[in-house]
Amino acid sequence: MSATAVSPAASSTAAHPLLQGAILPTLLRLAAPSVLAMAMQVLVGIAETVYVGRLGATPLAAMALVFPFLMLAQQLSAGAMGGGVSSAVSRALGAGDAPRAQALALHAVAIGGVLGLVFTAVLLLGGPTFYRWLGGRDAVLVAAVDYAAVLFLGAPLIWLSNTLASVLRGTGNMRIPSVGILGASVLQIALGGWLTLGGWPALGLAPMGMAGVALANIVAGAVSVAFFVWALRSGQARLTLTWHGMVWRREMFADILRVGALSMVSPFQSVLSVLLLTGFVARLGALPLAGYAIGQRLEFLLIPISFGIGVAALPMVGMAIGARDVARARRVAWTAGATSAVNLGLIGATVALWPDLWATLFTQDAAVLAHAREFLRTAGPAFAFFGLGLTLYFAAQGAGRMLGPVLAGTLRLAVVFGVGTALMHAGSGTTALFALVGGAMTVYGLATVVAVWFTPWGPPARA
Numbered sequence: 001m002s003a004t005a006v007s008p009a010a011s012s013t014a015a016h017p018l019l020q021g022a023i024l025p026t027l028l029r030l031a032a033p034s035v036l037a038m039a040m041q042v043l044v045g046i047a048e049t050v051y052v053g054r055l056g057a058t059p060l061a062a063m064a065l066v067f068p069f070l071m072l073a074q075q076l077s078a079g080a081m082g083g084g085v086s087s088a089v090s091r092a093l094g095a096g097d098a099p100r101a102q103a104l105a106l107h108a109v110a111i112g113g114v115l116g117l118v119f120t121a122v123l124l125l126g127g128p129t130f131y132r133w134l135g136g137r138d139a140v141l142v143a144a145v146d147y148a149a150v151l152f153l154g155a156p157l158i159w160l161s162n163t164l165a166s167v168l169r170g171t172g173n174m175r176i177p178s179v180g181i182l183g184a185s186v187l188q189i190a191l192g193g194w195l196t197l198g199g200w201p202a203l204g205l206a207p208m209g210m211a212g213v214a215l216a217n218i219v220a221g222a223v224s225v226a227f228f229v230w231a232l233r234s235g236q237a238r239l240t241l242t243w244h245g246m247v248w249r250r251e252m253f254a255d256i257l258r259v260g261a262l263s264m265v266s267p268f269q270s271v272l273s274v275l276l277l278t279g280f281v282a283r284l285g286a287l288p289l290a291g292y293a294i295g296q297r298l299e300f301l302l303i304p305i306s307f308g309i310g311v312a313a314l315p316m317v318g319m320a321i322g323a324r325d326v327a328r329a330r331r332v333a334w335t336a337g338a339t340s341a342v343n344l345g346l347i348g349a350t351v352a353l354w355p356d357l358w359a360t361l362f363t364q365d366a367a368v369l370a371h372a373r374e375f376l377r378t379a380g381p382a383f384a385f386f387g388l389g390l391t392l393y394f395a396a397q398g399a400g401r402m403l404g405p406v407l408a409g410t411l412r413l414a415v416v417f418g419v420g421t422a423l424m425h426a427g428s429g430t431t432a433l434f435a436l437v438g439g440a441m442t443v444y445g446l447a448t449v450v451a452v453w454f455t456p457w458g459p460p461a462r463a
């Protein structure tokens with residue numbers, strides 16, 4: 001074991017509030033700042049779209065080609081591998097082993113840094129091919145490659161920032177990660193707008209165009225990494241990040257990777273499902289695709305709610321598993337899943353009954369509105385199952401048991417591909433495809449429930 005220092009707060013993990021007390025109030029208290037931070041990141045994407053939109057259609061199309069890969073980096077580092085980090089740290093703290101938690105934090109930083117460099121290499125080398133597969137041509141392809149060449153130089157910062165935030169979440173501290181994300185988001189919005197459109201010509205700094213958006217992303221990432229390192233080294237959390245006496249251990253890498261690596265399958269499944277559904281609808285014409293895009297945008301905005309509740313449940317489950325209180329861990333999981341299902345279910349029911357509350361925010365075109373209304377009325381009732389499945393996915397990370405939820409995502413992808421292909425061959429219209437969207441969400445949610453219900457939970461054996 002490493003000779004890392006133990007903070008005073010970490011010496012009494014048995015008294016950690018996440019191991020006792022009422023579950024629902026604790027869950028909501030932890031979830032609130034995470035939901036707010038995730039919502040702020042959504043605003044960053046909206047603001048960047050506004051900036052780039054003022055540059056013209058070509059830059060906007062180029063950013064659309066690159067955006068899925070930026071989102072993939074966020075999902076892999078925060079929701080997938082980040083979940084593995086939080087799970088390992090919280091289970092160690094729940095077992096009263098603070099030195100192990102501190103050593104795991106350092107192993108997590110190493111994993112995040114290496115994977116960030118790998119992501120940069122893959123996107124810089126393979127990016128032009130990927131963007132071409134998505135339909136990039138001529139000036140749009142050139143702009144996408146130039147933008148990504150700057151943006152993904154900062155991929156290691158994205159991975160490190162989300163890794164450090166996940167370490168903090170694993171201790172049960174949601175406030176510091178949320179403050180860091182909120183501050184970095186505000187900085188990114190302000191700096192991105194200034195560098196992209198304004199600049200400072202008096203000092204020789206002219207507007208930078210799309211490179212300004214990419215540079216703002218890098219600066220915000222660096223600031224958030226510095227803030228999280230300060231928090232972990234200054235005693236603000238239940239463990240202290242220090243390299244003194246550090247010994248690298250294969251078993252600790254394995255503890256993180258056996259959850260995080262398997263979890264990384266899910267973001268790829270989600271992206272493929274979305275791409276398949278988009279392709280199916282696109283074959284029906286521009287108007288159905290526009291209506292689908294309006295509904296899909298709401299679906300994306302629902303993710304922060306499920307994510308916030310899920311990452312709050314993760315350390316509660318992990319610490320209970322570490323403390324060998326499996327009954328409490330399961331109560332946390334079902335409470336979190338039900339909370340997410342109720343919240344997203346209310347939103348889904350609202351837009352199903354009154355779709356114009358959302359659809360008319362984006363268009364007044366009667367034909368597009370008709371398709372958007374059809375999507376919301378058809379798929380909206382299934383939002384509850386989507387939230388249920390996604391939140392239970394994070395709870396399963398806390399327990400270190402990810403195979404079932406990942407297979408549930410595989411089943412959703414198979415349903416989208418198989419049923420969608422059959423509908424296309426049958427010449428079906430938007431009603432059937434929109435029903436497929438809701439049906440796939442329902443299958444995912446129910447399959448995740450079955451997986452969590454029948455998977456034994458308990459402290460995993462250590463090497």
